[in-house]
Amino acid sequence: MLEIKDLKKSFGDTLVWDNVNLTINDGTTLAIIGKSGSGKSVLMKHLNGLMYPDSGNVLIDGRNLNDLTYVDLRIVRQKFGVLFQGGALFDSISAFENVAFPLRYFTRKTEKEIRDRVMSCLEMVNLENIGDKGTSELSGGMKKRVGLARAIVLEPEYLLYDEPTSGLDPETSDEINDLIIHMSKNLSITSVVISHDMHSVLRVAEFAAFIDEQKLSWYGTIDELKKSDNKRLMEFTRASEYQI
Amino acid sequence: MQLFLEIGKYCRLLYEAIRSATEFKTYRKNLFSEMVKTGVDSLGIVSLAGFFTGAVLTIQTSYQFTSALIPKSTIGAITSQSMIIELAAVISGLVLAGRVGARIATELGNMRVSEQIDALESMGFNSVTFLVIPRVIAGILTFPIIYMATAISGIIGGAIVGYMTNTVTTYEFMEGARLYFFPWDVAFGVIKSFVFGFVITSISCYKGYFASGGAEGVGYATTRATVLSCIYVLLSSFVLAALLL
Structure with a gap:
């Protein structure tokens, strides 16, 4: 379970988060929605300790990130898989090696076992024929799928998706949405999706948290979101291309 | 205030680096590829720079020594001494900063x-x-080798140009170089190159590691890394000369 308690964060004089509380239960998919620049990615980076709050706490399975040493934090981080906005693939190695990368350093698998695991993850994201292509040869959608394969290769308990469908055409976006649903349902992974793409949010998430003016403005299930009379949330969803 | 903040962040990065230096398994593979990129791949350009520096030094020295009372072997002594004590380390340092x-x-x-x-x-x-x-680590380990390659190229460049321009024979040149050769001068050059290797790579790592703001930010970080590396190469060269010579 992921818990955020009384989180406050600012960069210089700019307040990003003010007293945010949020709980993400195991096995669920939560979408964090809000305008661009509202601090959604900042919140995501607090969940696995890439950023620390000015005050407040982030708890992973009851363990407070503030109390962990750097060595313990690195162990806790291995519970997470992260799909970054641009894929964040290492451009000095091939797509295959990107997926194999964590296995080579954090497991004692043989070369055959690594190959089998990488191929099975690439199959999951429908890229089994990617071979030894360099990352510069991949399209935006392929990069995200390789990034997703890399994120799940160590069988994480939590998956964080940062704008998984941004910059993609509708068809590729749908493929990514299907993959997110597949990961949540078939692998029982707790997922947090950062997005402002309402079409994607309504497809993949069970819960939604709406961020507005440095606060958690609204939280509920997707069904509740569709019926919500929260004015700011309604404005946000109405402005989306997707009609509820 | 900003300066202190920068120094603090730089020291923090170095502290983190030193603290985790024992995790050799993590960076072993990267270390060897970095040694190739930093050392082996740089040998061509530093040898070229060294060769022409030695060549110019020989021509300029012979141009200034017009008196017949000064033995021609002095040209070899001055060229080799200048290369070993100062120029090989500083020239290679400046080239590698870029x-x-x-x-x-x-x-x-x-x-x-x-x-x-x-x-x-x-x-x-x-x-x-x-x-x-x-x-x-790759910088610290490979810069002394680069320094030696630069010094040797400079001496060879000086000898060849001296011979080709009929200003000094190769025998006289090498005689002068041998006569004024002191092992401590080489040790001093090696010490300097260790320091330059550390200064250039650590400053560049710091600037790159904390870059922000997209392509423009990376460009800015690269420029700052190069400029600061050059400044600190010259500064540390001065400090080491004042302390060790």
């Missing part, structure tokens, strides 16, 4: 802005161990 420093800052800066460093940390890696330590 070649190696810019590469390191650009690589790490791009990794920072494209979230590759965040990706490393997210997987449970210590990004400093993985990215900074191999680059700094």
